[in-house]
Amino acid sequence: AQSVTQLDSQVPVFEEAPVELRCNYSSSVSVYLFWYVQYPNQGLQLLLKYLSGSTLVKGINGFEAEFNKSQTSFHLRKPSVHISDTAEYFCAVMNTGFQKLVFGTGTRLLVSP
Amino acid sequence: DSGVTQTPKHLITATGQRVTLRCSPRSGDLSVYWYQQSLDQGLQFLIQYYNGEERAKGNILERFSAQQFPDLHSELNLSSLELGDSALYFCASSVDRTGQKYFGPGTRLTVT
Numbered sequence A: 001a002q003s004v005t006q007l008d009s010q011v012p013v014f015e016e017a018p019v020e021l022r023c024n025y026s027s028s029v030s031v032y033l034f035w036y037v038q039y040p041n042q043g044l045q046l047l048l049k050y051l052s053g054s055t056l057v058k059g060i061n062g063f064e065a066e067f068n069k070s071q072t073s074f075h076l077r078k079p080s081v082h083i084s085d086t087a088e089y090f091c092a093v094m095n096t097g098f099q100k101l102v103f104g105t106g107t108r109l110l111v112s113p
Numbered sequence B: 001d002s003g004v005t006q007t008p009k010h011l012i013t014a015t016g017q018r019v020t021l022r023c024s025p026r027s028g029d030l031s032v033y034w035y036q037q038s039l040d041q042g043l044q045f046l047i048q049y050y051n052g053e054e055r056a057k058g059n060i061l062e063r064f065s066a067q068q069f070p071d072l073h074s075e076l077n078l079s080s081l082e083l084g085d086s087a088l089y090f091c092a093s094s095v096d097r098t099g100q101k102y103f104g105p106g107t108r109l110t111v112t
Helices: none
Strands: A003-005 A010-014 A019-021 A024-026 A031-038 A044-050 A056-058 A064-068 A073-078 A087-095 A107-112 B005-007 B010-013 B019-024 B031-038 B042-050 B053-057 B064-068 B074-078 B087-094 B107-111
Touching: A003 A087, A010 A019, A019 A107, A024 A073, A031 A064, A031 A073, A044 A056, A044 A064, A044 A073, A073 A087, B005 B087, B010 B019, B019 B087, B019 B107, B031 B074, B042 B064, B042 B074, B074 B087
Parallel strands: A010 A107, B010 B107
Antiparallel strands: A003 A024, A019 A073, A031 A044, A031 A087, A056 A064, A064 A073, A087 A107, B005 B019, B019 B074, B031 B042, B031 B087, B042 B053, B064 B074, B087 B107
16 A cells, blocks of 8 residues: 655745655555645646656646655655745655555645745 | 536535536546545545446445446435535546546535
């Protein structure tokens, strides 16, 4: 079975500052990794995904994440956030043999002016 | 716009009642997934259908059932509703096994 831990339930940050949202996963087999964003009153949108290849993955809206197999982490980063980045961010993992996505509990990113 | 549509957007009903949530996947997507998002449980996978057949089951209660029709739309049926069933129910669709899922806007269910 897979599990995902998002260590921070809320991350407050000032506009134009860098941010890192942490995600650690647990799995005994190979996995695919994802970050989703949920804006207020909206559905989930895929930010980026790691399937294989380069461990540094670039996504939409200037976000990127790095897959670290030895540390079983997939932290999300952005060098300079905007007010519009205020949202809930979910890390998710999927066993490569199945299609069930297991989500973390989410991290609320609060960007202030 | 993900291309996945869900109806209704909001639903308010009483305990003990039964409701049906509807999802239309993106054109060409054969897989449909249902998720429940609540304050208590977070975002949880309920069930997946692929081309009309149940493919995977998650934390779906026995009071809940789903099906996927020949035109690939899916319905999630929730019966004997309890207050704790109040949540946002998402549908997602995908075309392949790599897991890129496109989520609908959700149906907010309130049980009073």
